[in-house]
Amino acid sequence: MPDPNDSLSELYHSTPSPRSPAALDETILKMAADHAPRANRRTPGWLPLASAASVVGLVSLLFHQMAGLPTSTDRAHAPTVIVQESQLQPAASRVDGFTGKVRAAPQAEPIEVSGALQSHNDEAMEPEAIITAADAVSKTLSAAPSAAQYQQPSIESQEPSARKIEERSAMEAVAPALKQQRAESRSHESLRATGELDMDATPADDAVNAEQWLENIKDLLTNGDKERAIIQLQHFRAAYPEHPIPDELTRLTDAPN
Amino acid sequence: MGLLHRLRGDESLMELYAGGDVGAFNELYSRHKDRLFGFIYHSSSDRTAAEDLAQETWSAVIRQADSYRPTARFTTYLYTIARRKLIDQHRRSATRPVADADSDETPAATGSEPDTHLEVAQLRAAIKALPADQREAFVLREEGFSLTDIAAISDAGVETVKSRLRYARQTLRQQFSGGHRQHA
Numbered sequence: 022m023p024d025p026n027d028s029l030s031e032l033y034h035s036t037p038s039p040r041s042p043a044a045l046d047e048t049i050l051k052m053a054a055d056h057a058p059r060a061n062r063r064t065p066g067w068l069p070l071a072s073a074a075s076v077v078g079l080v081s082l083l084f085h086q087m088a089g090l091p092t093s094t095d096r097a098h099a100p101t102v103i104v105q106e107s108q109l110q111p112a113a114s115r116v117d118g119f120t121g122k123v124r125a126a127p128q129a130e131p132i133e134v135s136g137a138l139q140s141h142n143d144e145a146m147e148p149e150a151i152i153t154a155a156d157a158v159s160k161t162l163s164a165a166p167s168a169a170q171y172q173q174p175s176i177e178s179q180e181p182s183a184r185k186i187e188e189r190s191a192m193e194a195v196a197p198a199l200k201q202q203r204a205e206s207r208s209h210e211s212l213r214a215t216g217e218l219d220m221d222a223t224p225a226d227d228a229v230n231a232e233q234w235l236e237n238i239k240d241l242l243t244n245g246d247k248e249r250a251i252i253q254l255q256h257f258r259a260a261y262p263e264h265p266i267p268d269e270l271t272r273l274t275d276a277p278n
Numbered sequence: 279m280g281l282l283h284r285l286r287g288d289e290s291l292m293e294l295y296a297g298g299d300v301g302a303f304n305e306l307y308s309r310h311k312d313r314l315f316g317f318i319y320h321s322s323s324d325r326t327a328a329e330d331l332a333q334e335t336w337s338a339v340i341r342q343a344d345s346y347r348p349t350a351r352f353t354t355y356l357y358t359i360a361r362r363k364l365i366d367q368h369r370r371s372a373t374r375p376v377a378d379a380d381s382d383e384t385p386a387a388t389g390s391e392p393d394t395h396l397e398v399a400q401l402r403a404a405i406k407a408l409p410a411d412q413r414e415a416f417v418l419r420e421e422g423f424s425l426t427d428i429a430a431i432s433d434a435g436v437e438t439v440k441s442r443l444r445y446a447r448q449t450l451r452q453q454f455s456g457g458h459r460q461h462a
Binding site for chain 1 (some may be wrong): 340
């Protein structure tokens with residue numbers, strides 16, 4: 022601030038300061054009014070993006086309503102489903118690493134869960150119904166065996182098609198027998214070639230041509246070793262049940278010893 | 279609306295004007311027009327030039343309202359524009375002589391006492407004869423700006439402003455005292 026004791030300041034302020042001329046004021050105020058920025062020129066940069074997002078959301082909502090799909094409001098009941106999935110998923114993942122024998126999960130449990138879900142899909146559920154369904158899922162999950170006890174069938178139960186489940190179960194039921202037959206055939210092949218049972222026979226040995234095996238059996242028969250030929254033929258049938266067997270060999274086994 | 283505008287700060291008014299509120303600018307202009315004009319008048323060569331510079335300054339404020347951001351006080355913003363206009367004006371009129379103290383543009387025409395009238399006229403003439411930096415610092419100081427504000431407007435340090443003020447007062451005292459003695 023100017024020093025009041027300063028004689029220069031005193032003299033400077035001894036007369037009124039010059040005032041802005043009225044004509045100048047009028048000119049400037051008119052200029053300000055004429056060139057006033059438009060009110061909407063300072064819209065935030067995110068406003069157009071937000072508007073676009075709102076339009077997209079509205080269209081999506083209308084689409085869902087017209088198509089009869091569950092809206093986000095309907096999906097508010099989704100915790101019932103999410104709880105089920107989130108609790109089942111770790112069990113399934115742990116089963117993947119479990120290579121022991123398979124034990125089926127109780128069949129009634131998925132039915133209870135799906136029942137809860139079905140009631141959800143039918144109508145907008147009342148809060149009490151949601152709680153009941155959630156309780157049902159929770160009880161089902163808690164009553165189920167631990168994750169380590171869940172075996173392959175429980176995973177398979179999540180497959181969408183029951184037919185696939187049946188097919189896979191049938192294949193898995195046959196698989197051990199097939200494996201055993203293959204192993205025996207490999208062993209017998211090894212026995213045929215080396216005279217000793219090769220316990221290290223690998224699946225690569227399956228490449229042995231069935232026809233070649235049959236030729237070898239014929240050779241045994243030709244050489245008079247009928248007993249070994251019969252044994253080999255039995256093993257061959259076990260290993261290749263669908264492979265046609267020449268009549269001469271068929272008669273060999275059918276003929277009384 | 280006028281009352282609400284009066285309750286607002288300069289920076290807020292400027293933002294309102296940037297949003298299209300002309301009344302906000304009217305309030306802002308009424309607050310600063312006379313002091314700004316005084317600063318320009320004391321720093322420029324004559325009254326006509328002062329009016330032109332004042333108009334240019336406010337015109338710049340109006341044009342740049344869109345890009346105004348309240349990062350500093352509005353007064354600093356306003357006087358910085360005015361100062362640059364003055365510098366441009368001084369460069370344009372570098373060859374023209376500074377208006378002398380006997381000019382009929384002296385605004386102290388209302389002075390009742392002839393001696394005071396003459397002393398004020400002599401002081402005005404002495405101020406106009408100061409180097410631009412010293413004149414600027416002196417006038418802003420007499421118009422009520424703090425050293426910090428002057429430093430911000432002048433784009434200089436506070437110590438530099440103090441130095442300019444000291445030299446300005448020293449020169450004015452010498453010239454005014456001589457003139458005053460001559461007049462006496």
